[in-house]
Each structure stands twice: as C-alpha cells, then as structure tokens.
Amino acid sequence: MMPEMLSLSNSPGIFVGVMLVKLLAVFGVTIFIVAYATWWERKIIGHMQTRLGPMRTGWHGLLQPIADGLKLFFKEDLIPDQASKVPFLLAPLMILIPALITVAVIPFGPDLHIGNFLIPQQITDLNIGVLYIFAFTGLGVYGIVLAGWSSNSKYSLLGGIRATAQMISYELAAGLSIIAIFMLSETLSLREIVSLQQQDLWGVCSFVPNWYIFSQPLAFCLFFITGLAEINRTPFDMPEAESELVSGFCTEYSSMKYALFFMAEYANMTVISAITVTLFLGGWSAPLNIAIFTMVPGFVWLLAKVFALMFFIIWLRATFPRVRYDQLMFLGWKVMLPLALLNVLITGLVVVILQ
C-alpha cells in the first residue's frame, strides 16, 4: 500500500497529535536558541574584544540567560504616566509573535515514513510560504513603531520613525532579491524550494547540491544585508542606537516587557538565519551529496547552518560600527534596490535564453 500524506481528512486524531508534538518541538527549540543566543553573543563579542564574557553563573556563564530572565521578572513593571496604555502593552507582543510565528513554514527534514503515513517535518507547508514570511516580518515593524509612539518619549518616537523608514527602504530590496529565486524555482513553497536545492549542481556536478547561493550569489548578499537591516542588527541598528537614542523604541520599557523586546531581537535573528538557510543554503539538506553527510538527520544540518549564520551576524556586530542614517538610506535606495532590479533582469534573461 502506498503511504499517503498525513492530513486532517484521512486521520484527524493522529494528525492533531503529531501537529502538537511538532509545534512543541519547534517552539521549544526556538525559545531555547533565543535564550542561548544571548549567552553566545555575549561570549563571542567578549572574546572578540579580548574579554571573557559571562563567567560566573555556572560553567563559563552557561546559566546566564536563566539569571537574566529571573532578574527581569523581579524588576518593577513601569508604565509611563503619559503613555497610551493599550498600544504600550500591545507593542512587545506585536514584535515577538510575528518573529516566532514565521518559524512555522521552515522545513526541518525529509518526510517521515511512519506506518501508512508520510509525516512532513515542517509545521505547515504553505504554497505561498515565502509570501507568508514576508508578511509577518513586515508586521514586526508595527510593534516597533507602536512602542516608539505610545511611550510618548522623544527618544522612543525617533527610534520608531527610524525603524519605519529603514523597513520601507529595505523590504523592497529584500523582496526583489528573492524574486530571482522564484524565477529559478517556479514555486513559493519552502518545502519544494528545499527539495529543488537537493538536485545536482546545475544538473552537472553530482556530489555538490544545487544550492541557490551558487546560482544567485548577488541575491544572497543582498538578502542577507537587507535582512540585517530589517531585524535591526548592527551595523544597521538605528532604531535602538544606544549611543544616540538611549535605547530607541524600548527606552520606556522595563521588566518582562523589555525582555520581550530582547527576545524578539534574537528570535528575529534566528528566523532571518533560518529563512536565508532555507532559500539559499539548501535548508535541511546536506552540504555534499555523500552518504556520510546525507545520513545525518536534516534538523542537525539546518541547526548547524543557522548557527553558522548567527555566528556571522554576531561577528559583524563585533567588527563594524553603526552606519550613519543618510548612509543607510543611500545604501538602501541607491545601491541595494538597483542591484536587486539588475539581478532580476539578468536572471530573467538567463532563464529565457536557457529555455
């Protein structure tokens, strides 16, 4: 009997059970990565600045995220007198939830064959997966703007305004750089994009997989840089800019609400790494089509690639200073956007010629 895809129609009970397990696993792993990304970042930046980073809480500071969390729980939860209460309370959630929800479409392995069913290792396979990702990362900026506006503080407002302008200028280039991928894959489903990337490189080289970074290096660079700008990481962390705006949009926040912003920042970092890995670096597939590599389960490769990209993002933060605001705008509109358009044009021409 041919195994069939597990769905709500052929076996609702098992489907709901499996879905709950997948949800818990993905959510748990994401939260764990978010918590330990803070420790990892402090360690790496510390060593890069010839310091040690956290050392006291546990072995080499391994319990630091837990200590931080506990500390933030016991802090006074302050709401400024002049703040607009409802948006002020809503804003942290509006940043964190879109960041976490995006993980739902990231595939983390091949279909599992259990009993008579095929279980996809992905929470949901939307046929418009990439559009969904862009919709939710775009929503994230509302949280920042609302936080900045509702705090009724000049620094917060400036942070919020900067976030809006930055998001508008970089979302365009990010979207355009991805279009080149769709021209090659002819699908928006992340699951199929990953399976296409497992084929031989350009149909010639049998042991190197056909990752889109090889055919679209420019798009990869563009997407990665615009991604950094979208999640407000250094060198594009204008909305927070400690040295200019105190703490930007989260100046007035304290206690767990501040922790939510903090978590959202690292969740965004994880998500943007996961998206880049899925679109350009073959998702959960092995880096070489060799038996030893392909035997390793998919989620290991996915996590390894995500961690590598996150390391690179942290490395960038330790190395480069923040760009000036007009430089940021110049880069977005006059460099990234034309390059992305050019990339689309060239890809289109090549695809037409090869057909």
Next chain:
Amino acid sequence: MFLEFAKGLSITFKHLLPGHSTTVQYPKVKLQMSDRFRGLHRLVPSQDREKCVACYLCPTVCPAKCITVESAENEKGEKYPKIYTIDLLRCIFCGYCVEACPVEAIEMTGAYELADYNRDDFQFTKQRLLK
C-alpha cells in the same frame, strides 16, 4: 572597500581565538602589585617601638589633611607619637607622607581592598597601622 571589511573581520576573528583574552578573573586571580604601588599605609616598627619620632612633617605636607599626630615623651626622654591616625576617607594616596618622613617610619603597602561598612572603620589608628 571589501578588502577593508575582510581585514576588520579577520582582526576580530583573531581575537576570538583562545589565548587573546586579557581579562583577569579578579577575586579568584589577583595581579602582583608593583613595588611602587601606593596602597594602605604602614608604620614601620623598630626594636621596641615605632620608628616615628613625631616630627609633624607628614601632617604638614599632607594635601588632604588626613593625618593626625600628637607627640609625647616616653620614659627615656624620646619623642614618640601618642596618637597617630590616618583618615582613609580623606586620604588621596599621594605618598607625600612617605617622601616627607626623615626617618622612613611610614611606608605604603600593596593592600588595595579597603572597602568597609562603617565610617569609623576607616580611621586607621597607630595600632592598626603598625600591623
């Protein structure tokens, strides 16, 4: 431009490699203080008493006016400090008292962990300075 980016990245990566950290894990590991470090004062003892002859040069030269001396005569007819107190809360650790002393009766040690809970505990009397 890209070459400079790569250069910067390589420098930070070099620092990441083990053995580049300059941090001293302070309470567990302590650095050896230089011999010329100006820490807590110490009155130098001689055979049976302190070397100090209560000449009042140190309270005179002290820019922070933190040294209190009261002289007296012992049974041998020698001058000695009946009271010798340094108020560490006022002291600026300039070391002028050590320079001014004609008999090298006061010196500065390497002790720098001087925090305490009461203001009174910062009054270093003769007995404490002789230790």
